[in-house]
Structure formats: C-alpha cells, structure tokens
Amino acid sequence: MCLMLKIALENQYGRLLHSDRDPIPDVPAVYFVMPTEENIDRMCQDLRNQLYESYYLNFISAISRSKLEDIANAALAASAVTQVAKVFDQYLNFITLEDDMFVLCNQNKELVSYRAINRPDITDTEMETVMDTIVDSLFCFFVTLGAVPIIRCSRGTAAEMVAVKLDKKLRENLRDARNSLFTGDTLGAGQFSFQRPLLVLVDRNIDLATPLHHTWTYQALVHDVLDFHLNRVNLEESSGVENSPAGARPKRKNKKSYDLTPVDKFWQKHKGSPFPEVAESVQQELESYRAQEDEVKRLKSIMGLEGEDEGAISMLSDNTAKLTSAVSSLPELLEKKRLIDLHTNVATAVLEHIKARKLDVYFEYEEKIMSKTTLDKSLLDIISDPDAGTPEDKMRLFLIYYISAQQAPSEADLEQYKKALTDAGCNLNPLQYIKQWKAFAKMASAPTSYGNTTTKPMGLLSRVMNTGSQFVMEGVKNLVLKQQNLPVTRILDNLMEMKSNPETDDYRYFDPKMLRGNDSSVPRNKNPFQEAIVFVVGGGNYIEYQNLVDYIKGKQGKHILYGCSELFNATQFIKQLSQLGQK
Known part of the structure; x- marks a missing residue:
C-alpha cells in the first residue's frame, strides 16, 4: 500500500502523525495509521486539541474494541463526537512491491525476521506474537484479494503454525455471515468453487542456499549489491577531483536516488534479464536515442532553425510532416533520455561491483x-584468492557448498576451509549456525535438491564490447541462464498441478470453508489450480521471485503471486545467520 503513492507525493500532501502540526479548524483530516497504542494516544490528543474540522480515521489493520473505545471516550471528552466522520478498517497491512509480489508491512522488521523465528531461546509467548503478526498481515491480504484460499504447508515448521492460525482466523470470519469480510464468497460454495486460489506456505529453512546465492539477473543484482529498498535505489556518485588551496582532492560523493517503478518501461522489460543483456539493451537504447536526436537536429537545420526556439518550430511545423512528428515526439524523447541516464548510472554501479568482486565467477561456480x-x-x-571478492562473498560461497553437499566435509577438511576463511577475513559465526541447522534438520542425509541448473559462458567478451559502448565488459562472462526450478518453485509446481511427489505428499491441507475444523484431506478430484500465492515464512528474495516469474511464463492462463515475511538480500541474511551463530 505504501508504494501506491510515491514518497515525494506523500511528503508534499501528507504529514506524519507525530510531527508538530498547527490547528486548521476549517479543514477535514484523513488519518492512515496502524492502530498502535502510541498512534491512538496521538489521535486522541488531536481530538482534544481540536486540530481539524472533521476526522476520517483509516486503520491499516483492524482496530481492537478497547482502542476504539479509547478514541470514543476522547471524542466525547473533547465534545468532538460529531466531528469523527468515518472510521474504517482498511486491511492493508502489507506492501505491494510489484503486481505479483508483496511483503509484510511491519515497522519492526526484526519482529518477523528469520532470526526472530529461529532463535534457540525464543519463548512460546514470543513465537505466538511473531505468528500472530504474520497471520494478521496475510488475513489483510486475502480480505483485499476478496478470496478464501486453499492452504497447503509443510509439517513441523513455522509455516505450519501460520497455516493453523490463518485457517482458524478465516474460518471464524466466514462463520459470522452478517459481518463476513468475504462478501459473495459464501460457505455454500465449499470445495466445489474451482476459482479459489491456492496458498502455499513454505518455511525459509527448506532452502538456505538460494538467499546466499550470487545472482546474475538485473533486479536481483541491484538488490544484492546496491542500496535498494521499496523500489528505490540510492547511488553514490563522485565526479572527478576538485582544486583547492591544499591541492587536488576527490570531490565529495553525491547521493542520488532513482525510483524503479512499473512506469519505467526499460525496467519492466529487463529487470529479469541476465546482466550482459541489460548492458547491451542500454547501449542500443542510447544509440536509438542519438539517432532520433540527430534527426530532429537535421530537420531544424534544413528549415534554418539552428537555435532552440521551439515557438518558431511550432509555427513552421505544418510545413513538414516529418518535423511535426519529430516535435510531437520530443516529450517522449526526453523521457527516453531520462530512463537511459537512469539505467546507465544503475547498470554502471552494478558493473563496478561485478568487476571488482568477480561476481560472474562466483555465480558460475555456485x-x-x-x-x-x-x-x-x-x-x-x-x-584464498585475494582478488576474488570480499570476505562476505567467500563466506557465501562456502556456505552454499556446505549446505548443498551430499556429505559434510571431514573434520580435517573443514578445519582447512575454516583456516582459509579466517585468513581471508571472514567471520565464522554464520558457519557455526549452518552446522547446527544442518545437524538439526538432518540435511546431511537429505540435502535440498537444486536440479541440474547450468550456465553457458558465451565467451569472455560480450557483444556489448562494440566501439563506443558505455559498458566496458571485458573480462566479464556473458553467462546465459538455463531455466531450472528452485526448491520453492518446484514445491509450488507439485501442489498447483496436484502432482504426487515425496517432497510434498505429506503437506497439510486446509480449507477454511469446510465446516469441520480439523485437518481436511486432499479432495479426490485433484483439479489443478489456476491461481496461487507462495508465501515464505522467514524471508524471501528476488532470486526466488524471478524464478517463479520465469516458471509461470510457460503456464498459459495461470497466475502466481510471491510474498514473504521480509525481503532481504544476502548481506542482510548473512548478518542474521551470524547473530544466530554467536555463542
């Protein structure tokens, strides 16, 4: 929901609840807030201070009766009851990052993090709070979607706890027919309503290698190596040196922010493409722009309009159809130039990381x-190569090796690896946790299968190495990806297509519309689902999201949404593993 309005617009037209605000007694106010104790107190204070003419209260998730009574009492005490015009539960406690991707909307990310869920010292009460927070957001999501899902989940995981609680919450709401939030979606339809979506709840622990993986697609790379949050990328740009009495010195770095949104056609087309293709496409767009720009200049010259007097151009435009077309396309041309500059800057920043850290080598090896x-x-x-990546890159590589190994390395080999990692400057805490996790999950005897993914190097020089290219790709492999399903995608495929597979045969089945509250059995008809939502409890990433997007391209008429309790990159994830590995 937060991304439906650009932050710039929010800053222009909105005010934060806790900022100092002067009374405007002849203006109505629209509140859009979480129903927290702190926010309710501030709203009550606004009522007492008679700040506005009327109040429209919109709560992101459902407000409790006790807090609603607090507002009512404050309005009564302030003689402002008639000024409270509307009160709405909006059920929008999630953030839509893409048309087919969402994350939980929680101000305290740590509360629902992988670390919080997997802490060895977590109490039952704390775990209940985490699960309730996740369930509240998922409930909001399905209220907004207007559909009651069929729920599938693995057994003995946090995902199962979420499934049980969500099933109960949906069931209770459906039971109250008068106040049910799923209007037109009645109990009578039962399991014979074939248009209902499938919700697949998976636990992050089924696959810890993918979040650590060095990636090769544009969006996932931007998230991995740059400061990318809520569809905004922040770059630091320095422009040469400046002269001063003390001599030449580097100029201060300028911070620039770019919004990568659905209106950005280049981003929408190429965010899932391998990086060398993106670099080549930027170069092609630049050449196309230059050709169009040269054509406009040529037409100006022919008509004796060397200057930039657009008024003169308009007066003469009816004389030449070509010039008319060129002038009318100027706004489009300027927007094209803006996007080219944007993606040139972003792709250049990504390329610097690839070359400095040899990320193509890491990706191919992993x-x-x-x-x-x-x-x-x-x-x-x-x-041991001092020129190959950062200590974190090396630790990510080794953890993927350790997680994926059919058999754990011997103690002697492990000590050798640990010494090399320590010499390279690595923190070994993440490895300590992964060792405990693998032993607990008995992954040594049944490691996660990642299929037969292969990459094909198309030579060390990309085709973008033509004369005048903006991107010097020398030494960077032009790796072409072969589509292969990751574990989350494979699980979804089994459940969506109702395939029999040992990996998912014991997944629990919940239908909140069924009258019986206990675990329902999988129906015999086994009709494949047309729509599905995959939700990862414990955190997700753009690598899995892109893998699902690529998978569904080959499934005509089917739709998938990807959601997660938090969206982290490898740096953020390895930090959580490090905290879990500390003794």
Missing part, C-alpha cells in the same frame, strides 16, 4: 555446486 556439476577449480583456490 551454480555448478548447486547442480552437482563437476567443478573446474578448487574451492580453496577461490577462498
């Missing part, structure tokens, strides 16, 4: 590890 392909280079060689 793909081979995860697909059990023969490795052409020793893992120790990469870890």
Whole structure:
C-alpha cells in the first residue's frame, strides 16, 4: 500500500502523525495509521486539541474494541463526537512491491525476521506474537484479494503454525455471515468453487542456499549489491577531483536516488534479464536515442532553425510532416533520455561491483555446486584468492557448498576451509549456525535438491564490447541462464498441478470453508489450480521471485503471486545467520 503513492507525493500532501502540526479548524483530516497504542494516544490528543474540522480515521489493520473505545471516550471528552466522520478498517497491512509480489508491512522488521523465528531461546509467548503478526498481515491480504484460499504447508515448521492460525482466523470470519469480510464468497460454495486460489506456505529453512546465492539477473543484482529498498535505489556518485588551496582532492560523493517503478518501461522489460543483456539493451537504447536526436537536429537545420526556439518550430511545423512528428515526439524523447541516464548510472554501479568482486565467477561456480556439476577449480583456490571478492562473498560461497553437499566435509577438511576463511577475513559465526541447522534438520542425509541448473559462458567478451559502448565488459562472462526450478518453485509446481511427489505428499491441507475444523484431506478430484500465492515464512528474495516469474511464463492462463515475511538480500541474511551463530 505504501508504494501506491510515491514518497515525494506523500511528503508534499501528507504529514506524519507525530510531527508538530498547527490547528486548521476549517479543514477535514484523513488519518492512515496502524492502530498502535502510541498512534491512538496521538489521535486522541488531536481530538482534544481540536486540530481539524472533521476526522476520517483509516486503520491499516483492524482496530481492537478497547482502542476504539479509547478514541470514543476522547471524542466525547473533547465534545468532538460529531466531528469523527468515518472510521474504517482498511486491511492493508502489507506492501505491494510489484503486481505479483508483496511483503509484510511491519515497522519492526526484526519482529518477523528469520532470526526472530529461529532463535534457540525464543519463548512460546514470543513465537505466538511473531505468528500472530504474520497471520494478521496475510488475513489483510486475502480480505483485499476478496478470496478464501486453499492452504497447503509443510509439517513441523513455522509455516505450519501460520497455516493453523490463518485457517482458524478465516474460518471464524466466514462463520459470522452478517459481518463476513468475504462478501459473495459464501460457505455454500465449499470445495466445489474451482476459482479459489491456492496458498502455499513454505518455511525459509527448506532452502538456505538460494538467499546466499550470487545472482546474475538485473533486479536481483541491484538488490544484492546496491542500496535498494521499496523500489528505490540510492547511488553514490563522485565526479572527478576538485582544486583547492591544499591541492587536488576527490570531490565529495553525491547521493542520488532513482525510483524503479512499473512506469519505467526499460525496467519492466529487463529487470529479469541476465546482466550482459541489460548492458547491451542500454547501449542500443542510447544509440536509438542519438539517432532520433540527430534527426530532429537535421530537420531544424534544413528549415534554418539552428537555435532552440521551439515557438518558431511550432509555427513552421505544418510545413513538414516529418518535423511535426519529430516535435510531437520530443516529450517522449526526453523521457527516453531520462530512463537511459537512469539505467546507465544503475547498470554502471552494478558493473563496478561485478568487476571488482568477480561476481560472474562466483555465480558460475555456485551454480555448478548447486547442480552437482563437476567443478573446474578448487574451492580453496577461490577462498584464498585475494582478488576474488570480499570476505562476505567467500563466506557465501562456502556456505552454499556446505549446505548443498551430499556429505559434510571431514573434520580435517573443514578445519582447512575454516583456516582459509579466517585468513581471508571472514567471520565464522554464520558457519557455526549452518552446522547446527544442518545437524538439526538432518540435511546431511537429505540435502535440498537444486536440479541440474547450468550456465553457458558465451565467451569472455560480450557483444556489448562494440566501439563506443558505455559498458566496458571485458573480462566479464556473458553467462546465459538455463531455466531450472528452485526448491520453492518446484514445491509450488507439485501442489498447483496436484502432482504426487515425496517432497510434498505429506503437506497439510486446509480449507477454511469446510465446516469441520480439523485437518481436511486432499479432495479426490485433484483439479489443478489456476491461481496461487507462495508465501515464505522467514524471508524471501528476488532470486526466488524471478524464478517463479520465469516458471509461470510457460503456464498459459495461470497466475502466481510471491510474498514473504521480509525481503532481504544476502548481506542482510548473512548478518542474521551470524547473530544466530554467536555463542
């Protein structure tokens, strides 16, 4: 919901609840807030201070009766009862990042983080709070969607706890026919309503390698290596040196922010593309723009309009159809130039990371590890190479190797790896946690399968290495991806297509519309689902999202939404693993 209005517009037209505000007694006020104790207190204070003419109260999630009574009492005491015009529960406690992607809207991200859910010292009460927070957001999501899902989840995980609570919450709402939020979606339809969506709840612990994986697609790379949050990327740009009495010195870095939104056609087309293709497309767009710009200049010259007097151009435009077309396309041309500049800057920043850290080498090597392909280079060689990546890159690589291994390395080999990692400057706390996790999950005997993903290097020089290219791709492999389903996508495919597979055969089945409250059995008719929502309890990433997007392209008439309790990149995830690994 937060992204439906640009932040700039919010700043222009909105005010934060806790900012100092002067009374405007002849103006109505619209509130859009979470029903927290602090927010309710401030709203009551506004009523007492008679700040506005009338009050329209919109709560992001449902407000409790006791808090509603607090507002009523404050309005009564302030003689402002008639001024409270409307009170709405909006059920919008989630953030839509894409048309097919959402995350929980929680101001305290730590509350629903992977670390919070997997802390060894978490109490039952704390876990209940975490689960209730996730369920509240999911309930809001399905109220907004206007559909009651069929729920599937793995057993013995946090995802199962969410499923049980969500099933109960949906069931209770449906039971109250007069006040049900799912209007037109009645109990009578039952399991024979074939248009209902499937909700697949998966636990982050089914696949810890993917969030650590070095990626190769544009959007996932931007999220991995740049400061990218809520569809806004922040870049630091320096422009050469400046002269001063003390001599030449680097100029201060300028911070620039860019919004990567659905109206950005280049972003929409290429966010899921391999990076070399993106670099090539930026170059092609730039050449196309220059050709159009040169054509406008040529037409100006022909008609004796060397200057920039657009008024003169307008007067003469009816003389030449071409000039008319050129002039009318100027706004489009300027927007095209803006997007080219934007993606040139963003792609250049990404490329700097790729070249400085050899991210193409890491990506290709990790793909081979995860697909059990023969490795052409020793893992120790990469870890020990001072020019190959940061300490964090090396730790990510080793953790993927450790998680994906059919058999854990011997103690002697492990000590050798740990020494190399320590010498490279790595913090070993994440490894400590992964060792505990793997032992607990018995992953040594049944490691997660990542299929037979392969990458095909198309030569060390990309086609973008033509003369005058904005991107010097020399030394960066032009790796072409072969589509292969990641674990989350594979689980979805099994459940959406109602396939029998040992990986998902024991997944629990819940139908909140069924009268019986206990675990329902999978119906015999086994009709495939047309729509599904995948929700990862414990955090998701753009790699999984893109894998699902690529998967559904080959499924005509089907739709998938991807959601997660938090959206993290590898740096943020490895920090949580490090905290869990501390003794």
